[in-house]
Amino acid sequence: MSDLLERLRGRGWRLTAQRRVVAEVLDGDHVHYTADEVHARAAELLPEISRATVYNTLGELVSLGEVMEVSTDGRAKRYDPNAHHAHQHLVCSQCGTIRDVHPTGDLLAVLPADERFGFQVAAVEVTYRGVCPNCSAS
Amino acid sequence: MSDLLERLRGRGWRLTAQRRVVAEVLDGDHVHYTADEVHARAAELLPEISRATVYNTLGELVSLGEVMEVSTDGRAKRYDPNAHHAHQHLVCSQCGTIRDVHPTGDLLAVLPADERFGFQVAAVEVTYRGVCPNCSAS
């Protein structure tokens, strides 16, 4: 993720202070912030950053394939910087905690041809749901 | 689905006109309406039905396991009356059409124990994405 800014510059992006702080907030794996959470954390580094810029920047990062958009609950979308390694998500039904997980096998292959209805199937998203150790204990 | 009202009565539900029309709108498989779509169709049968009642009723049907909540796009949730037969969804990336599909094998089993992080994993939701024949053609 630290070379994200380099890649973006290579794509002709202007490196503004706002884009830098958004990238900084997303830095590190296992982070799944909502847009408003990204905005709140970015605003600690750059108080005058606006919501619109955060939304714009996140949308651009998704378009470029640098960040994954995840919606596990029908509420706010979450942004996952771990976009360069295929993975799925495991969500706690109680507290909402999200973990990146890696199922075995080919998840696309288990959809038979006669269940594809002529679609050109390109991708698959899997959400596992359960109760995390923390919530089990209490 | 036609015996849904019977099951609900058995659970102590009051059978109001509003609940009848919501059940009628959802009747039939392969239907994936948003709450507002359900409201619009219900209002054709019972013009004075309110949005709040539709939201309440859908929420209750979901709690009772009679209807599945599906959110394939991070926008409005959709309501799937085909809740008594396990299935997953195939979504057209262009027009948003949704089909019910049935992958083979045990989708839970492909998540190894060392990828469960102590969670008690209870369910799995899969969304396949691709382009439908209609959108491929045009």
Place this chain on the structure above:
DNA sequence: TCCTACATTAGACAATGTCTAAGTCAAGAT
């Protein structure tokens, strides 16, 4: 240093969903 096209901003607006207080009614009790 200057230009200018691209980026940012504040805030209005849109879409979806939730909540409240007041009125209505289904269904059991009489």
Place this chain on the structure above:
DNA sequence: ATCTTGACTTAGACATTGTCTAATGTAGGA
């Protein structure tokens, strides 16, 4: 058949999340 009561419905305010616009600012090349 009527009464009673607690569950149900309603209108509309409110909340959350996301999008858009017009004015202003600025990164980076000339």
